[in-house]
Amino acid sequence: MTIGVLGAGAWGTALAQMVASDGTEVLLWAREADLVDEINTRHSNDTYLPTASLAPNIRATDDLADMAKLDVLLVVTPAQHMGTVLKAMPSHPRDLILCSKGIEAGSGRLMNHVAKDVAPGSEIAVLSGPTFAHEVVAGLPAAVTLACGGGETQWDRIAPHIARPTFRPYYSDDVTGAEIGGAVKNVLAIACGVVDGLNLGQNARAALIARGYAEMLRFGEAKGAKPETLTGLCGLGDLVLTCSSTSSRNFSLGKALGEGQDAKVLMSDRKTVAEGAHTAPVLVELAARHGIAMPIVTAVYDLLKGDDPGKVVKGILARPLKAEQEAAG
Numbered sequence: 001m002t003i004g005v006l007g008a009g010a011w012g013t014a015l016a017q018m019v020a021s022d023g024t025e026v027l028l029w030a031r032e033a034d035l036v037d038e039i040n041t042r043h044s045n046d047t048y049l050p051t052a053s054l055a056p057n058i059r060a061t062d063d064l065a066d067m068a069k070l071d072v073l074l075v076v077t078p079a080q081h082m083g084t085v086l087k088a089m090p091s092h093p094r095d096l097i098l099c100s101k102g103i104e105a106g107s108g109r110l111m112n113h114v115a116k117d118v119a120p121g122s123e124i125a126v127l128s129g130p131t132f133a134h135e136v137v138a139g140l141p142a143a144v145t146l147a148c149g150g151g152e153t154q155w156d157r158i159a160p161h162i163a164r165p166t167f168r169p170y171y172s173d174d175v176t177g178a179e180i181g182g183a184v185k186n187v188l189a190i191a192c193g194v195v196d197g198l199n200l201g202q203n204a205r206a207a208l209i210a211r212g213y214a215e216m217l218r219f220g221e222a223k224g225a226k227p228e229t230l231t232g233l234c235g236l237g238d239l240v241l242t243c244s245s246t247s248s249r250n251f252s253l254g255k256a257l258g259e260g261q262d263a264k265v266l267m268s269d270r271k272t273v274a275e276g277a278h279t280a281p282v283l284v285e286l287a288a289r290h291g292i293a294m295p296i297v298t299a300v301y302d303l304l305k306g307d308d309p310g311k312v313v314k315g316i317l318a319r320p321l322k323a324e325q326e327a328a329g
């Protein structure tokens with residue numbers, strides 16, 4: 001069984017290191033030729049994961065044809081580029097494990113639909129959960145949802161190649177739920193960062209996490225996700241992690257917005273990806289299409305367009321009172 005990782009940002013690099021930790025040979029695709037060189041000669045990735053000291057059994061390439069020949073491929077590009085990168089491959093491995101967290105702008109498609117369209121012969125799985133790359137690369141314990149479109153047969157085939165003593169996947173067959181958890185929590189993490197940047201306190205943050213989670217459940221229900229998937233690692237687990245720490249790029253982006261920095265400047269200066277900023281607009285569109293109220297997601301969208309944070313928060317608090325468990329509204 002040969003295995004590789006598509007995308008050498010922080011998460012792709014950490015996943016490569018985690019898989020390589022038992023001596024497995026891992027092929028890591030980076031789009032930057034100088035990064036390929038750096039990984040192969042210095043075993044580091046100073047741009048995206050400066051804390052990492054990579055195993056020598058990780059080899060990097062910038063040739064997509066090398067990746068096509070593998071049996072299992074972890075796909076870890078930013079969500080908005082996944083379709084383009086997969087399309088550029090001459091063929092596709094039998095198992096594609098999608099690790100990116102987002103929804104395709106324009107089409108509104110989840111990543112498993114994007115991948116299935118480009119690689120109809122592959123079986124799709126989704127790996128998602130509370131996993132900061134710098135902790136995983138350091139070998140600290142983490143657990144994830146590994147949702148297998150190919151069911152238990154696919155799980156039996158791929159789980160041994162992902163599970164390591166400090167990295168614990170849990171089986172699910174709910175690919176949609178696993179994806180929705182990761183995509184929606186990124187937007188909610190921006191909102192929690194805003195609360196932090198505005199010094200609105202920990203009560204407000206807890207309220208936002210709980211009400212944001214209600215939005216995630218509502219959206220998940222409309223898209224056919226199982227609610228129990230969203231109570232798990234890829235939903236609530238990841239929401240709690242990213243809504244509580246400046247290690248999250250999404251949370252940090254929100255914090256800067258709350259502190260009054262300009263959204264356009266913040267986005268144009270970025271080298272790393274804050275997926276929530278790309279997911280928020282498309283999520284607002286999808287929520288409208290499904291007739292679902294997602295006021296926190298909409299507030300994040302407004303902030304990213306440049307609305308005043310104080311005004312947006314006032315608007316959220318001034319909404320009509322309602323039942324906590326009401327299905328919509």
Ligand SMILES: NC(=O)C1=CN([C@@H]2O[C@H](COP(=O)(O)OP(=O)(O)OC[C@H]3O[C@@H](n4cnc5c(N)ncnc54)[C@H](O)[C@@H]3O)[C@@H](O)[C@H]2O)C=CC1
Pocket residue numbers: 007008009010011012013031032048076077078079081085099100101102131132133134271272273274275
């Ligand atoms: N960093 C983390 O702790 C975690 C990240 N993720 C997810 O993994 C995915 C990748 O994020 P990171 O590895 O953190 O990225 P990153 O922010 O560390 O690096 C940016 C990546 O984007 C790539 N890129 C830029 N322009 C591109 C283009 N036109 N085509 C293809 N690739 C391009 C860069 O080569 C680089 O690999 C995201 O969906 C993120 O939500 C998931 C779990 C944890």
Ligand SMILES: O=C(CO)COP(=O)(O)O
Pocket residue numbers: 101129130131132133186189238241242247248249250251273274275
């Ligand atoms: O998804 C993540 C942790 O599970 C990483 O979050 P950020 O992309 O906000 O840094």
